[in-house]
Amino acid sequence: MSWREKGQRVRVLLSQADWYLCFGVVFLLCVLIGLSMAVMKLNAVLNDADALPIEAVAIKGERLYTDDKEIQIALQDLMQRSFFSADVTQVQEALEALPWVYKASVRREWPAKLKVYLVEQKPVAHWNGDAWLNIYGEVFDAPVKEGISNLPLLTGPEEQSKSVLTTYQQLGELLRINGFNLQSLSLSPRHAWHAELNNGIKLELGREDKMARIQRFIHVYPKLAKQDKQVAIVDLRYDTGLAVGWDDAQKESR
CATH class of the missing domain: 3.40.50.11690 (Cell division protein FtsQ/DivIB)
Known part of the structure; x- marks a missing residue:
């Protein structure tokens, strides 16, 4: 094989390599864009209070001085958030700010409930x-x-x-x-x-x-x-x- 033929063959191989590289880069970009869009869509759904609302708050613990109305008022703004976007720490702090509540613990329960345990001041x-x-x-x-x-x-x-x-x-x-x-x-x-x-x-x-x-x-x-x-x-x-x-x-x- 002459040097000329070898040069042509190298150019062909390089041309094919460039094509595969370009195709791979384009494919990777498409995958990344698709994943980004999926993540954004999922995030939008998880933070949509209409799609995933908090349907109930279960209150446990002996209560003598704190009534349901006080709890509803304390949580009314936080309840406008979705099940996943609701910050349980903020819910806990809002409840512990009530005058007769000593301590509150809050956790999520799938699919749409918050479980709260209250300890009142004695x-x-x-x-x-x-x-x-x-x-x-x-x-x-x-x-x-x-x-x-x-x-x-x-x-x-x-x-x-x-x-x-x-x-x-x-x-x-x-x-x-x-x-x-x-x-x-x-x-x-x-x-x-x-x-x-x-x-x-x-x-x-x-x-x-x-x-x-x-x-x-x-x-x-x-x-x-x-x-x-x-x-x-x-x-x-x-x-x-x-x-x-x-x-x-x-x-x-x-």
């Missing part, structure tokens, strides 16, 4: 007048609801809410097993404790030895109760004794 005390304390000693704000039993009145610096609740539980238990009922407890800015029983007796406990001073009151009270006068206040801020203010004396001083 109030154990009034805090600083218009707020509440939950079972963890955390402060929360919520409107008053029917069905809430009489709760103790606790007051103190905001950052001391857990300490005040713990102290109330400790003192309250000691008083309860001895026939008394602790109605309110206050911690002053100077960290002095003030208590009041449900029979109106006020106890000044000071800053230290709260349990010992309560025990001293319990021990002495039977003797005080024998008096003809009504006890108004008992000052227990002494190392060994106490001072008593009588109800009649309180009235005369006014």
